[in-house]
Amino acid sequence: MRTIRSEVVVVGGGSTGAGVARDAAMRGFPTVLVDRADLGQGTTGRFHGLLHSGGRYVVSDPESATECAQENAILKRIQADACEDTGGLFVTAPVDDEAFADGFEAACRAARVPCQEIPVSEALRREPRLNPGTKRAFEVQDGSVDGWKLVWGAARSAEAYGARILTYHQVTRIEHADGQVRAVICRDLRADEEVRIECRFALNCAGPWAGRIAAMAECHGVDVVPGAGIMIAMNHRLNHEVLNRCIHPADGDIVVPAHTVSIIGTTDKKTDDPDRLSIPHDQVQQMLDAGEEMIPGFRRMRAVHAWAGARPLIRDTSVAANDTRHMRRGMSVVDHLERDGVAGLLTIGGGKLTTYRLMAERIVDEMCEQMGEERPCRTAEEPVVGSESGTLYTLGRRLHEVEQPTADPGTVDAPGGRQVVCECELLTREKLEGAMEGLKDYTLDDVRRQMRLGMGPCQGGFCASRAAGIAQQRGDVGAERATELLRMFLKNRWIGLWPILFGGQARETALDYWIYWGTLDLEHLPAPTQEVVR
Structure with a gap:
């Protein structure tokens, strides 16, 4: 068993966990973050990309609305390279009752959410595809956010302050003695060894899995309710600004422009197992209809x-146990000393990705109070390390980089001489190899989350085999493992393709099938005896 000594262990590598690791490290605490998979592979990487203005909750949850408005402004400043300041509109569609819109602007003022009604003609000028029968329009400060860039930015900032980030480390138990947490025990899934991390405090930021983590410390009954929802990315950006229906929160009432696509979301149904989320055909149709x-x-x-x-x-005891749509979105910190008699353990749940920094501040404040330490939070003032570029990348910026001349053109796939691996996202070999260089024992999905490999219209049909070949050519993997990386990548892409197989996407998928299972005969290529760890 390998032993690591630290003061703080953060469990969960989503936005909240990465934010907590950054906050704790910036306050001078030796910190280790662990996650059973890659960073941002859970809830953080499975949302619609909305940087909330707060407008969505001004009626149903004003406190959360105010928090979103405040944190929206902070994130645009400290992580500008992960945020796109698109702006947003709340619109009353032809089928919508105007009663909600009548009180919307006043509710925004009460919650301190910037909002202004604009003429419908102005909304149609800014959004030509908007329904011409739109009855009302309100301007808000929504944006879009790259969840993976946000979480990796926070994690790398934490590392700059001395934190250790351990991905693919699955927590198996939390040891405590005499009412005090002593260690977090993990299984290193890639090295296949047990790791003991001795600590004074464990901060449970495991999102929908937080109840399971708390139970590993014999703190049972932490009631985190997973609210499942589906989202769909469309072929290109249909709208310039975030479009919201000006109604009580409902299914399919948001369309977010994110990178090269627009994303519609989301449904909201209670699920028993956040590891087994389905994409029902009726919900897909519901999104398209909405x-x-x-x-x-x-x-x-x-x-x-x-x-x-x-x-x-x-x-939320004010609503039915299965009514996740109407449960409050506010954050909550569970003190296990008060609740279970176990010192050195806190659990956080609720909240939004938009409020991840504030969630981190609150749980680390609580930890400091229990430790008797006075260490102020600085995360709202100091930009995240590495965000100096100041703007979220766009295809235009990537195209500009591609077209810049190189000293040694080599294989000329583009005007500047750079080899383009993924045409949909204009990802060059140089950038791809840079990401591979910074990862250890990576999968192609690990690379995808950092570089958006295979996330355009071809969904990996052309670039996946190139990326696998580059990994093998670099000497990072052998031929058999490269084949397995490719197979796993395409398998994971397929999960999100089969529910939408109609029209253009059905034709694209048929082409990809004939490339990989027809021409390349992927199923019968040699594969390693050990399955790739995702």
Whole structure:
């Protein structure tokens, strides 16, 4: 067994966990973050990309609305390279009752959410695809956010302050003695060895899995309710600004422009197991029908990928146990000393990705109070290390980089002489290899989360084999493992393709099938005896 000594162990590598690791490390605590998979592979990487203005919750949850508005402004400043300041509109569609819109602007003022009603003609000028029958329009400060770039930015900032980030380390138990946490025990899934991390405090930021982690410390009954929802990415950006229905929160009432696509979301159903999330065909149809209300012709447009995520909602006794749509979105910190008599353990749940920094501040504040330490939080003032570029990358910026001349053109795939591996996202070999260089024992999905490999219209049909070949050519993996990396990558892409197999996407998938299972005969290529750890 390998032993690591630290003061703080953060369990969970989503946005909250990465934010907590950054906050704790910036306050001078030796910190280790562990996650059973890659960073941002859970809820953080499975959402619609909305940087909330707060407008969505001004009526149903004003406190959360105020928090979103405040943190929206902070994130645009400290992580500008992960955020796109698109702006947003709340619109009353032709089928919507105007009663909600009548009180919307006043509710925004009460919650301190910037908002202004604008003429419908102005909304139609800014969003030409918007339903011409739109009755009301309100301007808000929504944006879009790259969840993976945000979480990796926070993690690398934490590392710059001395934190250790251990991905693919699965927690198996939390040891405590005499009412005090002593160690977090993990299994290193890639080295296949047990790791003991001795600590004073464990901060449970495991999202929908937080109840399971708490139970490993014999703190049972932490009621985190997973609220599952599906989202669909469309073939290209249909809208310039975030479009919201000006109604009580409902299914399919948001369309977010994110990178090269627009994303519609989301449903909200209680699930028993956040590891087993389905993408039902009826919910896919529900999303397409809902999109039609704001953008006529939405049903006929090409969908390129669907996915499901689970929100970590704290049980709200004011609504039914299975009514995740109407549970509060506010954050909550569970003190296990007060609740279970176990010192050195806190659990956090609820909240939004938009409020991840504030969630981190609150749980680390609580830890400091229990430790008797006075160490102020600085995360709202100091930009995240590495965010100096100041703007989220766009295809235009990547195209500009591609076209810049190289000293040694080599294989000329582009005007500047750079080899383009993924045409959809204009990902060059140089950038791909840079990501591979920074990862250990990576999968192609690990690379995808950092570089958006295979996330465009071809969904990996052309670039996946190139990336696998480059990994093998670099000497990172042998031929058999490269084949297994490719097979796993395509398998994971397929999960989000089969629910939307119609029209253009069905034709694209048929082409990909004939490339990999027809021409290349992928199923019968030699594979390693040990399965790739995702």
